[in-house]
Amino acid sequence: MSTTGTTTGRSHGSGTRRGDGPYILCDNLVRIFSAEGVEVVALQGLDLTVEKGELVALVGASGSGKSTLLAILSGLDTPSAGVVRVAGRDLLALSARDRLHYRRRTVGFLHQQATANLLPYLSAHENVELPMSLASVPRAERATRAAETLEVLGVADCAGRRPHEMSGGQQQRVALGVALANRPGVLLADEPTGELDSRSSDEVFAAIRRANATFGTTVLVVTHDAHVSEHVARTVGIRDGRTSSEVRRRTAVDEHGNEGLVAEEFAVLDRAGRLQLPRQFTAALELRDRVRLDLESDHIGVWPAERGEEERG
Amino acid sequence: MTGRHASTRPRPFLLFRRGFAAGRGTAALLAVVAALTCGFVVAVPQLAAGAGDRALGDLVRAAPPGARDLGLRLVPQSTQGVALPSTDPGAEAAAPFDVVSRAVAGAARATGARLDAGPDLAAQSEPMTVVPRTRPLRVSAAEALVRLDDAYDARVRWVEGAAPGAATTRRTLDTISGQAHTVLVVPVALRDRTARTWGVRVGDVLELRQGSQATRRTTPTAVVLAGTFEPTDADDPGWAAEPRLLGIAKIPAPEGGSIDQAALVAPLSSYAALADGLWRIPAGGPIDASPALTHTWRWTLHPDRLTRADVAPLRALLVRLGSDPAVWSGIARRPAVVTGLPDLLDRYQRDLAVTDVLVSFVTAGVTALAVLVLALTALFGAERRRDQVRLLRLRGASTARVLGLVTGWTAGACVPAALLAALATGLLVAGPVPGAARLEVLAVTLLPGLVVLVATWLTVRRLGEVPDATRSLARAARRLVLELLVVALAVFAVTTVRSRGAVIVAGHADALAAVAPVLVALAAGVLAVRLLPGPLGLLARAAERRRGLGAFLGLGRAARTGAEAAVPVVALVVGTALVALTATVGSSLGAQRDLAARLAVGADARVDAGRIDAPDIAALAARPGVRSAVPAYVETAGGIEVDGRESLVTVLALDPARYADLLRDTPLAFAPPATHAGGGLPVVLSGGPAAAALGLVVRGTTLPAHRIATVPALARVVSGRESVVALVPLDALVDALPTVQPNTVYLAADRDAQAALAADAADDRTRLGALVTGVTTVDGVVGQVADGALASFVGATYLAGSLVGGVLTLLALLLLLAATRPARSQLLIRLRTLGLAPGSGRRLAWSEVMPVVVVGVLAGAAAGAAAPLVVGPALDLAAVTGAATRLALEPHPLAVALAAAAVLILGASALLVDAAATRRGDLAQHLRGGDTA
Structure with missing residues (x-):
C-alpha cells in the first residue's frame, strides 16, 4: 500500500453561505473536556472535508474522538475551538432556534443500538413520521414520504410493527428511515452495524448506500467494521483526536485491461504541516523519537535518525 | 405500503398517548399516591369541621346547666320605696315576661342566633321565714321561697293533693309592727320528702315573713299547701334552676344552729297574688313588675343541634343583649344576662384552634412526604425515559416540546387523579375545605410535574455533555446553597414557633408552626445525605479487614451514595420523622389523658x-x-x-x-x-x-x-x-x-374492677352503699374524654397519619432500591464473572441499602424526637386530654424508638420485596443484563 500526503481543504469564507466549499468542513477542531480535575483533549485540531453526496467512513480506535466529532456535527455538542461548517452553516454561530432547525432538517443521526433510535411504543411508520411531525411537515406528505422511505430501505412490510416485533436489521433500517425522514443533507451514523450479524449488517449498509444514491445524502459513518469501511470510496482514520490517514478507493483498469479496485492510503498533512505516519510504517522502520527528513525536488524523505547518521557518517 | 397500522388518519397527541401508556405502571403509582394524599388532606379538615361541630355539643352537654343556657335575670326596682301593708286591694302587678321574651327573640332574629327551646319562665321570692298556722313544724327554723314556674308539673308525680291552682281565699295577717295586711292565700306545692321532714301536710296554711338573709323589705304573705310531689327524675337538669325544690339547704342561723331552707312551687298564674302579698302596688299606682320577685328567663341550647356556625351568632347575641340599649327600649329595667356561654364559647374556639394545629402537623407532614414520594416516582419515571428524551431531542424536538411531553406524562397521571380525588372527597364528605387544604392539593398536583420539568430541562441541557469538572463544581455549589437554604428555613421556623408559641396556643393558627416539623425533618434529611459517606466509609474500611466481599462492597457503595439516592433518603427521613411524631403525640395523648383523669378522680x-x-x-x-x-x-x-x-x-x-x-x-x-x-x-x-x-x-x-x-x-x-x-x-x-x-x-x-364498679353504679348505686351518690373511675373518665368528638378525631387522624406515613415511607424505600438497582445489578454481574458466590447478591443489597436506611431512620427518629420540643410551645393538649391546665407535648423516647424500629422493619420488608421482584424478572432481562455488563 502506498501512502501519499494530502492537505485538507480550507474555507476562509465567513457566515453560513450554502454551496460554498465542502459540504462538511472541520478545520482545526478542538474539544476539551474536564473530568475530575483532569483535562481531556478529545479533538486536537481535527481537519476534515466531505463533499456533498460523499459516503465516508470514519475509523479509529476507541477514544480517538470519533463520537465527539459526530456529537459536534449533529449539533448536540459544540467545539472548544476551530471551525465546523455543515451544508454551509457555521455550527459555532448557530442560535438555539437555528440549531433546532439544523437538527430537524440538515442532519439525521443513526445510533449503534437500534433501540436507541426508535420509540418503543410507536410503529415503524409512526417512528418515521415523528421527525416530520417535529419539523411541521404537512400531514399528508408525512404519510407519503414515510411510506416511500420504508420502501426504499426495504422495510415497507414492517410499517405497522413496533420495534420489538422486528429483527435487529429491520429495526436498524427503520431507524435509518427515521434519520432520513426529513431528507437531511447529512446522515451521521455511529457504528450502525455494530450490534448486527453479518447478514443484517450487509442489509443495513446496503440501505445506507441506497439512501446515499437515492436521496443524495452525504453520509458519514463511524465504524469498526472492516467490511463496511472497505466498501466506501473514502475512509478517514482518526487517531488521538486528529485525522491521521485517509484511504481512497477507485476503480482502475490495469495494463491488461482488467478492471479492479485500487485503494490508496494517504497520510493527512494539516495546516500546521503536521503529518501522522501510519503506525505500521513507523513500526516497520523502527521510527521512534526522532526522524531525519530530506527534502528532494519532488518528495520528502523520512529516515530513521540512526540510519541517516550512518549514511552520513 | 403493507403495514398493519399504517394509516394517514389524524392521530392527535399520538406521542403523548403512546408514551403515557408505555409508562402506565409509574403513572398508576403516581395517580394512586396523588389521589390518596389529596383525599386525605381534603377529608381531614372536613372531618375536623364535623368533629368541631360535635365538640360544641360535647362541651355544652358537659357544662353545668347555668353555664350552657342563656339566662336573663331581672329584679325590678320599686317605684314606691318600700312595701307597705294594706287591707285595701291594690293594683295588679304586670309580669315582664312577654316584653323581655319578645326583645330577646328580636335580637336573636337580628343576629341569626338559634335558641332551641325556651324561654322557661320563672319568678321567685327571696327565702322567707315559715310561720305555721295549722300545726307546728318539726324543725326549729325553716325558710321557704316561693317559685312561680309552670315547667315543673311535667317532671313530678303527685304524692298527696294536686297541683296548686289559682288563689281564691283571702287572709289578713299582722305585720311585726302590728299593721293588718290582707292577702290572697297562694296555693303551693312542696316536695313530699321536705314536707315530711318539716311536718307539714296538704291543706296546711303557712305564713311567710321576711327571711334572715332578706335584701328587700317585703310584707308577709300566706300560702296553702295544695299538694306534695316527688320528682320523676331527680337528675333532670330542669331541677338545677332551683335545687331547693328537691332538697333542704342548711344555712347558719344568726343566733346559732342552722336554718332549713326549701322552695315552694306555684304556677305562674299566681304571679299577681304573690306579688300583691309581698309588695302591694297601691290602687291607681303605675302598673309594673313586682320588685319583690326575681324574674328569670332561660333558653336552652340543644347539644345535638349545635354546630360551629352557631358560635358567631350566639356571641353576637350575647354582646347585643349585654350592651345594645336598642334591644331593651321600652323596658324599664334591663335584665342581667346570666350565662356561662361566653367562657364556654371561648374554650370551644381554643379547643378548635389547638385541634387545627395538631391536625395541621399531620396533613403538612403527609403532604410533604407524599410530594417527595411523588417527585421520586416521577423522577424515576423520567430517568427511565432519558433515552427517549435524548432521541426526541436528536430528532429535532424543541426543548419546550420535550419538556411538555415528559411533564405531561407525569402530570397526565398526577393532576387528574389528584383533582378528581380532591373534588370527590370535597363532595362526599360534608364540611368546608379550608385554604390550607387547597394549597396542599395544589402542591401534590403540581410539584411532581414541576420537579420532572426541572429534571428534564437539566437532562436536555446536558445532552451530549461529557463530565466537566467546572460544571460539577457549579452543581456542588448549587446543591450546597439549596441545603443551606433548607437548614436556614428550618432554623427560622423553629425560632419563630418557639417565640410565637403562646400566641399560637391562644388560637392563632400558624402555617409556619404546621410546617416546622417537616422543615426540621427535611433539614435532618439533607444533613443525613451530606454526612452519610463519613460513617459508612469508616464501616467499609472496617469491613475490608473482615472475611467476605459483600459487606465491604455494599458499605463502600453506600458510602458513595450519589444524587440518585438523595431524594429517597430525604423522603425516608421525613417519613420516619412523621411516624415518630405521630407516635409521640399518640402516646402523649394517652399518658396525659390518664394523668388528667387521675387528677380528677384522685385514685384508680x-x-x-x-x-x-x-x-x-x-x-x-x-x-x-x-x-x-x-x-x-x-x-x-x-x-x-x-x-x-x-x-x-x-x-x-x-x-x-x-x-x-x-x-x-x-x-x-x-x-x-x-x-x-x-x-x-x-x-x-x-x-x-x-x-x-x-x-x-x-x-x-x-x-x-x-x-x-x-x-x-x-x-x-x-x-x-x-x-x-x-x-x-x-x-x-x-x-x-x-x-x-x-x-x-x-x-x-384494676381495669376490670373499675368497669364492674361503674356498671354496678349505673345499675343501682345503692348496692355499693345506701347513700352512695356516684362512682368515678380513671378508665371511665379517660373513655369519656377519648370518646369526645375532638379527641377521637385527633386520635383517628394521627393513626391514619401514621399508616399513610408508613405506606409512603415503604414506597420511598422501594424507590430507593429501584433507583440504586441498575448500578447494583451491573456490579453484581461483573463480580459474578470474577467468581462471586451465588446468593452474595442479596448480601450485597442488604449491606448496601440497610446502612443507608439505618442512617435515614436515625436522622428521622432524631427529627421526630426533636419535633415535640420544636412545636411544644405552640401546642396545648388540654383540649384533647380533658386536662384542666395546659399540657405541653413532651418527647417520648420509647415511642420514637418503636417508630424507628417499625420503619427499619419496613426497610427490611422493602429489601425482601425487591429481592422477590428481581427473582421474578423475565429471563430475557436477566440475559440482557449480563450482555450489557
Missing part, C-alpha cells in the same frame, strides 16, 4: 356518698380486683384562713400513709410527710399561702391548724378547675370536729 376509682359507713368500705375493699380502699372526708368548698383572709381549698381528710400507699406506682404518687407537733391540725397543702399557722375551714367551722409540708403532687382537679388541696389526717379532723364522717372512698383497682 372513687366512690362518693352522702356518708359511707365501715361495712360499705369493707365491702368495697373486698371486691375482686380492688387492692386497697381508703375512706376519706372530702369537702370541695372548704377553706384555709390566713391573717383573716380565706381562700377556697378542697379539704381531703384521710390516712396519709394509706393514701400514699394506694397511689404508689401511679403518676400521683407522693411521700407522706412526717407529722410534727404544732398548734392544731397538721395540714399538708398542695400550694397556696406559705404561712405555717392557719385556720382550716371545714363545714363552716374554722379549726386551728398548721402547715407541715407543701406537696404540689396533691393538687387535684375539681369541677374542671385545679384546686389547692389541704390534706389532713381523718382521725385528727374527727377529733376536732366530731360531725365529720367519711363521704368518699378512694380505691386502687
Whole structure:
C-alpha cells in the first residue's frame, strides 16, 4: 500500500453561505473536556472535508474522538475551538432556534443500538413520521414520504410493527428511515452495524448506500467494521483526536485491461504541516523519537535518525 | 405500503398517548399516591369541621346547666320605696315576661342566633321565714321561697293533693309592727320528702315573713299547701334552676344552729297574688313588675343541634343583649344576662384552634412526604425515559416540546387523579375545605410535574455533555446553597414557633408552626445525605479487614451514595420523622389523658356518698380486683384562713400513709410527710399561702391548724378547675370536729374492677352503699374524654397519619432500591464473572441499602424526637386530654424508638420485596443484563 500526503481543504469564507466549499468542513477542531480535575483533549485540531453526496467512513480506535466529532456535527455538542461548517452553516454561530432547525432538517443521526433510535411504543411508520411531525411537515406528505422511505430501505412490510416485533436489521433500517425522514443533507451514523450479524449488517449498509444514491445524502459513518469501511470510496482514520490517514478507493483498469479496485492510503498533512505516519510504517522502520527528513525536488524523505547518521557518517 | 397500522388518519397527541401508556405502571403509582394524599388532606379538615361541630355539643352537654343556657335575670326596682301593708286591694302587678321574651327573640332574629327551646319562665321570692298556722313544724327554723314556674308539673308525680291552682281565699295577717295586711292565700306545692321532714301536710296554711338573709323589705304573705310531689327524675337538669325544690339547704342561723331552707312551687298564674302579698302596688299606682320577685328567663341550647356556625351568632347575641340599649327600649329595667356561654364559647374556639394545629402537623407532614414520594416516582419515571428524551431531542424536538411531553406524562397521571380525588372527597364528605387544604392539593398536583420539568430541562441541557469538572463544581455549589437554604428555613421556623408559641396556643393558627416539623425533618434529611459517606466509609474500611466481599462492597457503595439516592433518603427521613411524631403525640395523648383523669378522680376509682359507713368500705375493699380502699372526708368548698383572709381549698381528710400507699406506682404518687407537733391540725397543702399557722375551714367551722409540708403532687382537679388541696389526717379532723364522717372512698383497682364498679353504679348505686351518690373511675373518665368528638378525631387522624406515613415511607424505600438497582445489578454481574458466590447478591443489597436506611431512620427518629420540643410551645393538649391546665407535648423516647424500629422493619420488608421482584424478572432481562455488563 502506498501512502501519499494530502492537505485538507480550507474555507476562509465567513457566515453560513450554502454551496460554498465542502459540504462538511472541520478545520482545526478542538474539544476539551474536564473530568475530575483532569483535562481531556478529545479533538486536537481535527481537519476534515466531505463533499456533498460523499459516503465516508470514519475509523479509529476507541477514544480517538470519533463520537465527539459526530456529537459536534449533529449539533448536540459544540467545539472548544476551530471551525465546523455543515451544508454551509457555521455550527459555532448557530442560535438555539437555528440549531433546532439544523437538527430537524440538515442532519439525521443513526445510533449503534437500534433501540436507541426508535420509540418503543410507536410503529415503524409512526417512528418515521415523528421527525416530520417535529419539523411541521404537512400531514399528508408525512404519510407519503414515510411510506416511500420504508420502501426504499426495504422495510415497507414492517410499517405497522413496533420495534420489538422486528429483527435487529429491520429495526436498524427503520431507524435509518427515521434519520432520513426529513431528507437531511447529512446522515451521521455511529457504528450502525455494530450490534448486527453479518447478514443484517450487509442489509443495513446496503440501505445506507441506497439512501446515499437515492436521496443524495452525504453520509458519514463511524465504524469498526472492516467490511463496511472497505466498501466506501473514502475512509478517514482518526487517531488521538486528529485525522491521521485517509484511504481512497477507485476503480482502475490495469495494463491488461482488467478492471479492479485500487485503494490508496494517504497520510493527512494539516495546516500546521503536521503529518501522522501510519503506525505500521513507523513500526516497520523502527521510527521512534526522532526522524531525519530530506527534502528532494519532488518528495520528502523520512529516515530513521540512526540510519541517516550512518549514511552520513 | 403493507403495514398493519399504517394509516394517514389524524392521530392527535399520538406521542403523548403512546408514551403515557408505555409508562402506565409509574403513572398508576403516581395517580394512586396523588389521589390518596389529596383525599386525605381534603377529608381531614372536613372531618375536623364535623368533629368541631360535635365538640360544641360535647362541651355544652358537659357544662353545668347555668353555664350552657342563656339566662336573663331581672329584679325590678320599686317605684314606691318600700312595701307597705294594706287591707285595701291594690293594683295588679304586670309580669315582664312577654316584653323581655319578645326583645330577646328580636335580637336573636337580628343576629341569626338559634335558641332551641325556651324561654322557661320563672319568678321567685327571696327565702322567707315559715310561720305555721295549722300545726307546728318539726324543725326549729325553716325558710321557704316561693317559685312561680309552670315547667315543673311535667317532671313530678303527685304524692298527696294536686297541683296548686289559682288563689281564691283571702287572709289578713299582722305585720311585726302590728299593721293588718290582707292577702290572697297562694296555693303551693312542696316536695313530699321536705314536707315530711318539716311536718307539714296538704291543706296546711303557712305564713311567710321576711327571711334572715332578706335584701328587700317585703310584707308577709300566706300560702296553702295544695299538694306534695316527688320528682320523676331527680337528675333532670330542669331541677338545677332551683335545687331547693328537691332538697333542704342548711344555712347558719344568726343566733346559732342552722336554718332549713326549701322552695315552694306555684304556677305562674299566681304571679299577681304573690306579688300583691309581698309588695302591694297601691290602687291607681303605675302598673309594673313586682320588685319583690326575681324574674328569670332561660333558653336552652340543644347539644345535638349545635354546630360551629352557631358560635358567631350566639356571641353576637350575647354582646347585643349585654350592651345594645336598642334591644331593651321600652323596658324599664334591663335584665342581667346570666350565662356561662361566653367562657364556654371561648374554650370551644381554643379547643378548635389547638385541634387545627395538631391536625395541621399531620396533613403538612403527609403532604410533604407524599410530594417527595411523588417527585421520586416521577423522577424515576423520567430517568427511565432519558433515552427517549435524548432521541426526541436528536430528532429535532424543541426543548419546550420535550419538556411538555415528559411533564405531561407525569402530570397526565398526577393532576387528574389528584383533582378528581380532591373534588370527590370535597363532595362526599360534608364540611368546608379550608385554604390550607387547597394549597396542599395544589402542591401534590403540581410539584411532581414541576420537579420532572426541572429534571428534564437539566437532562436536555446536558445532552451530549461529557463530565466537566467546572460544571460539577457549579452543581456542588448549587446543591450546597439549596441545603443551606433548607437548614436556614428550618432554623427560622423553629425560632419563630418557639417565640410565637403562646400566641399560637391562644388560637392563632400558624402555617409556619404546621410546617416546622417537616422543615426540621427535611433539614435532618439533607444533613443525613451530606454526612452519610463519613460513617459508612469508616464501616467499609472496617469491613475490608473482615472475611467476605459483600459487606465491604455494599458499605463502600453506600458510602458513595450519589444524587440518585438523595431524594429517597430525604423522603425516608421525613417519613420516619412523621411516624415518630405521630407516635409521640399518640402516646402523649394517652399518658396525659390518664394523668388528667387521675387528677380528677384522685385514685384508680372513687366512690362518693352522702356518708359511707365501715361495712360499705369493707365491702368495697373486698371486691375482686380492688387492692386497697381508703375512706376519706372530702369537702370541695372548704377553706384555709390566713391573717383573716380565706381562700377556697378542697379539704381531703384521710390516712396519709394509706393514701400514699394506694397511689404508689401511679403518676400521683407522693411521700407522706412526717407529722410534727404544732398548734392544731397538721395540714399538708398542695400550694397556696406559705404561712405555717392557719385556720382550716371545714363545714363552716374554722379549726386551728398548721402547715407541715407543701406537696404540689396533691393538687387535684375539681369541677374542671385545679384546686389547692389541704390534706389532713381523718382521725385528727374527727377529733376536732366530731360531725365529720367519711363521704368518699378512694380505691386502687384494676381495669376490670373499675368497669364492674361503674356498671354496678349505673345499675343501682345503692348496692355499693345506701347513700352512695356516684362512682368515678380513671378508665371511665379517660373513655369519656377519648370518646369526645375532638379527641377521637385527633386520635383517628394521627393513626391514619401514621399508616399513610408508613405506606409512603415503604414506597420511598422501594424507590430507593429501584433507583440504586441498575448500578447494583451491573456490579453484581461483573463480580459474578470474577467468581462471586451465588446468593452474595442479596448480601450485597442488604449491606448496601440497610446502612443507608439505618442512617435515614436515625436522622428521622432524631427529627421526630426533636419535633415535640420544636412545636411544644405552640401546642396545648388540654383540649384533647380533658386536662384542666395546659399540657405541653413532651418527647417520648420509647415511642420514637418503636417508630424507628417499625420503619427499619419496613426497610427490611422493602429489601425482601425487591429481592422477590428481581427473582421474578423475565429471563430475557436477566440475559440482557449480563450482555450489557
